[in-house]
Amino acid sequence: MSSDLRELYQTVILDHYKKPRNFGVLEGANCEAEGRNPLCGDHVKVYARVDGDTVEAVGFEGSGCAISTASASLMTQIAKGKSKAEIAAIFKRFHDLVTIGAGADPGDLAALGKLEVLAGVREFPARVKCATLVWHALLAALERRGEPVSTE
Amino acid sequence: MSSPSQLTPEPIAKRLTDLEVAQLRADFPILEQKMHGKPLAYLDNANSTQKPRAVIDAESHFYAHSYAGVHRAVYELAERATRAYEDGREAVRRLLNAPDVREVILLRGTTEAINLVAASFSRARVGAGDEILITAMEHHSNLVPWQMACDAHGARLVVAPIDDRGELLLGELERRIGPRTRLVAVAHVSNALGTVNPVREIVEMAHAQDVPVLVDGAQGAPHMPVDVQALGCDFYAFSGHKLYGPSGIGALWGRRELLEAMPPWQGGGAMIESVTFEKTSYAGIPARFEAGTPNIAGAVGLAAAIDYVQAIGLERIAAHEQHLLAYATELLGEIAGLTIIGTASEKAGVLSFVLDGVHAHDIATILDREGVAVRAGHHCAQPLMQRFGVAATVRASFGLYNTREEVDALVSGLRTVIEVFG
Numbered sequence: 001m002s003s004d005l006r007e008l009y010q011t012v013i014l015d016h017y018k019k020p021r022n023f024g025v026l027e028g029a030n031c032e033a034e035g036r037n038p039l040c041g042d043h044v045k046v047y048a049r050v051d052g053d054t055v056e057a058v059g060f061e062g063s064g065c066a067i068s069t070a071s072a073s074l075m076t077q078i079a080k081g082k083s084k085a086e087i088a089a090i091f092k093r094f095h096d097l098v099t100i101g102a103g104a105d106p107g108d109l110a111a112l113g114k115l116e117v118l119a120g121v122r123e124f125p126a127r128v129k130c131a132t133l134v135w136h137a138l139l140a141a142l143e144r145r146g147e148p149v150s151t152e
Numbered sequence: 153m154s155s156p157s158q159l160t161p162e163p164i165a166k167r168l169t170d171l172e173v174a175q176l177r178a179d180f181p182i183l184e185q186k187m188h189g190k191p192l193a194y195l196d197n198a199n200s201t202q203k204p205r206a207v208i209d210a211e212s213h214f215y216a217h218s219y220a221g222v223h224r225a226v227y228e229l230a231e232r233a234t235r236a237y238e239d240g241r242e243a244v245r246r247l248l249n250a251p252d253v254r255e256v257i258l259l260r261g262t263t264e265a266i267n268l269v270a271a272s273f274s275r276a277r278v279g280a281g282d283e284i285l286i287t288a289m290e291h292h293s294n295l296v297p298w299q300m301a302c303d304a305h306g307a308r309l310v311v312a313p314i315d316d317r318g319e320l321l322l323g324e325l326e327r328r329i330g331p332r333t334r335l336v337a338v339a340h341v342s343n344a345l346g347t348v349n350p351v352r353e354i355v356e357m358a359h360a361q362d363v364p365v366l367v368d369g370a371q372g373a374p375h376m377p378v379d380v381q382a383l384g385c386d387f388y389a390f391s392g393h394k395l396y397g398p399s400g401i402g403a404l405w406g407r408r409e410l411l412e413a414m415p416p417w418q419g420g421g422a423m424i425e426s427v428t429f430e431k432t433s434y435a436g437i438p439a440r441f442e443a444g445t446p447n448i449a450g451a452v453g454l455a456a457a458i459d460y461v462q463a464i465g466l467e468r469i470a471a472h473e474q475h476l477l478a479y480a481t482e483l484l485g486e487i488a489g490l491t492i493i494g495t496a497s498e499k500a501g502v503l504s505f506v507l508d509g510v511h512a513h514d515i516a517t518i519l520d521r522e523g524v525a526v527r528a529g530h531h532c533a534q535p536l537m538q539r540f541g542v543a544a545t546v547r548a549s550f551g552l553y554n555t556r557e558e559v560d561a562l563v564s565g566l567r568t569v570i571e572v573f574g
Contacts, residue, residue, distance in 0.1 A: 001519045001568055002188065009514070009572045018509075040513055041543050065544050066573075086338040109270035125519060 007120035008127075009066065017066040022076035026059030035062075035137030036127055040067060044110050046137040054082045055142070060134060067118070067127050072134040074114055080100035083141050090115075091135045098122055158559065165467030166331040167475050168552070169558035177553045185455065190523030193558035198371055198502050198549030200344050201396045203457075211398060211449045211455035214412035222448055223422055223439070230338060233448060240451030241438070243458040244403045248388055249379040252408055257441045258451055262370040263293040265389035268441060269366055270297035285363075287312045287320055287541055289342040292532040294368040298337060301404070307334070314539065316496040318345035328355045331357075336365045340372030341390075342529040344547065345494025346502030348376075348475070355384040357565040361455050364410060370394055374551075376499045377466040377475060382404055387455050395536070396552075397457030401450030404441075411437045419441040423456070452483045461552070469552045473501035476550045481560045487566055501550035504531070507566070510573045512544040518572060519546075522565035524558070 026047035035044045044062035048055055059074040079087050093112055098121040109116055121131045135150045168176070177183050182204045185192055194202060214236060215404060220229040237258075245253045246365065255404035257264050278467065284298045288311055295309075302309045310333070318495055322340075336358045341348050351367055358365045364386035373390035380388050387410070391402035406414075416423055416434050420443035425433040434440050441551045461469060480503050484490055490506035507515060516528035527547045530537045548562055 001572065005518060005521050005568075005572065008517070012574065039529060041534060043543075063511075065513040067514070071510075099226065127513070127517060130513065 004120065004123040005150075010117055010120070012117045013059065013070040014113065015074040015137050016070035020069050020073040022057070022059045022073065024061055025056055026058060027061065028057075031144050033137045033139045033141035035133045036148055036150050037068075037133055038150060039129070040065075042130070042133070043097075044068065044137055046072075046141050047132060048138065049109060050084075050142065053085075055079050055082055055084065055087060058138060060077060061151075064133075065127075065130050067121060067130040068133060071118060071131045074118070075134055075138060078113055079138065084141060088139060091139065094118070094127060094135065095132060098128050106112075109126050165465065165471045167471035168464070168468055170555070173472065173555055176204075176557075179460075180553055181205060181208070183553060187523040188521050190278065190521075193524045193554075193561045195548040195550065195554065195558060195562060196525050196527050197374075197545065197554070198394070198531075199550035200393045200399065202552050202553070203398070203453075204396055205451045206460050206461050207397055207456045212345060213450050214452040219367070219449065221445055227326075237448050237451045238447070240401075240455040241403075242454035244405070245269070247373065247378065248523045249381055250405045254437050255405055255408050255411060255440045257406070257411075258443075258446055259402055259404055260400055260447070261393065262368060262389045263297075263391075265295045265368070265387075265402060265404035266294055266368060268405065268417045269335075269387055269389075269406070269414075270301040272417045272441075273410070274301035274305055274307075274477040276414055278302075278307050278334045280303045281332060281418065282307040282334045283310045283328075283330070284308075284526055285310045285312060285325070285328050285336045285340050287325065287331050288314045289318065289345060289347060289533065289536050290322070290337070291338055291343050291368065291370070292339050292369075294366075294533070295535070302441075308332075310533075314347075317496050318342065319348045319496045320347070320349055320354075321428050322350065322353060322357070328359050329358055329362075329363055333361065333363045336363055337368065339367065339368045339370075339521040341369075341375065341500045341502070342494065342533075342536075343371050343502070344533040344536055344545070344561065345496065346499040346504070346549075347494060347496040348372075348498040348500055350498075351383045351385060358381075361382065364407075368384065370498060373468075374461070376452045376470045378390035385537070386410055392454040392457060395457050396460060398447075398450045398453035400556060402448045403454075408437065411441070414441075416440050416443070420444045422446075436476045436557070464552065470500075472552060473554075474552045476554055476556065476559060477503065478546065479556055480550075480562065483559060483563045484566075487563070487570075488568070489570075493540050502547060503549070504545040505549045506545050507541055507569065510545045510569055513568050514573070515546045515566070518569045519562065519565040521569060522561060522564050524565045526562070 029047035049061045065147045067120045218232045220233040222234040367386035369390040374395040393399040423443040493504040512528035
């Protein structure tokens with residue numbers, strides 16, 4: 001097996017794929033959004049419970065590949081307790097991580113925390129959408145946009 | 153009176169020998185390369201096929217020596233280009249054994265061909281309360297155009313169901329053909345399941361009630377001999393790019409009397425007889441349906457592709473692909489947790505499957521790193537995926553240049569998938 005495959009499918013990712021955290025309808029959710037990838041038919045629904053500017057909890061449901069499921073699971077953990085602006089900033093760093101690689105700023109990796117395990121996606125451009133779809137859905141939910149988001 | 157072919161069993165075509173396949177592979181320059189350091193095993197032929205040197209050279213030679221606009225000018229080059237373009241039409245006629253070359257409309261591909269019929273035929277023949285009958289296994293391109301036509305004319309889209317093996321329920325189809333049915337549109341071969349539909353029987357059922365039949369031949373024409381007169385259908389559509397020809401060229405064959413009764417589809421140059429600001433009269437077939445400058449070099453490449461497969465023999469290509477299908481079905485059947493989706497008794501070289509606990513995309517990513525190119529997804533047949541309760545499948549599909557070794561590479565790649573996902 002090639003090293004980039006090992007990097008992509010590392011233990012943490014497989015663990016979150018097989019046992020996704022915060023999976024299911026979130027109790028007390030006051031915003032939600034759907035995300036679709038029309039290329040593969042994947043469909044995810046993201047729920048958030050927001051108090052003022054603070055995201056108290058995030059949940060998701062749907063079926064997807066290992067990358068999208070692990071990304072969603074990790075996202076629900078990192079988003080908890082953050083403000084909307086903090087979440088948007090983390091997503092920007094995460095997007096950079098899976099497209100152009102981590103920035104020179106050592107603060108980047110620190111801010112990304114466990115999301116760093118998805119860095120291997122960068123070697124698989126066809127899979128970037130799998131990693132980012134759920135984030136687009138969360139941001140749409142927080143902005144309370146009614147329209148489902150799409151990767152296309 | 154029965155024809156001799158109905159009295160004697162069909163001769164079983166001899167499949168290509170390993171040596172012949174090796175020689176044919178050498179005609180396809182793209183297959184020489186490695187992918188991620190592994191030999192490329194291109195198993196995505198139901199999506200699109202690679203091109204032999206003969207096709208690449210035909211297009212390139214045409215551009216270098218004979219290119220001009222067609223059907224308009226009197227100079228020698230234009231004559232030559234027009235002849236070459238019309239040779240493409242004749243090659244399609246020959247491929248489908250159509251009675252009349254004027255019945256062949258050169259278009260972008262199957263999708264455009266079906267859209268043409270869905271728009272033009274429906275405008276003439278479909279009204280409020282009428283019905284178009286399709287099947288549960290159709291590709292979106294033989295579904296969405298009919299949905300659009302039904303919406304436009306207040307008609308209803310009716311769907312004939314399939315069974316768990318992916319076979320069309322013929323009795324159910326027949327029950328759905330009624331006085332309001334205006335057309336039956338059916339795939340010759342399912343792109344997602346590989347099912348070969350009994351087109352002749354479907355045509356008999358439909359014609360018994362004077363309903364014409366359109367056959368989506370995108371997965372038929374490249375993989376078996378097609379004779380539209382023997383099938384008895386009324387329209388047959390296919391794409392060049394799935395038949396080792398260029399992308400952006402394909403054809404619609406339609407029965408002359410039906411085509412002549414259909415209004416023009418797109419307006420523009422080449423499709424007119426005379427134009428004034430008050431009124432335009434339209435050209436006869438096929439020009440009426442070919443507005444604008446067509447894909448001229450594409451038609452030249454398509455003719456080269458048709459010559460290429462006919463020189464090998466579509467019966468032999470079919471026998472070779474059947475051999476690979478049987479080999480792959482047996483090997484994949486031995487993998488624990490793997491389920492083949494589509495197990496009809498009559499299948500073409502398409503193998504769709506799912507693996508317990510692993511998403512199709514992850515399988516395709518890992519296979520790619522092993523040099524194996526397969527398709528993962530819904531194969532533009534979302535209602536069909538819903539029918540089988542899966543979001544996506546992995547699909548391996550065979551062409552004339554594939555080998556047993558490539559099937560072995562697929563199986564070995566799947567072992568890696570299982571290793572990764574434990």
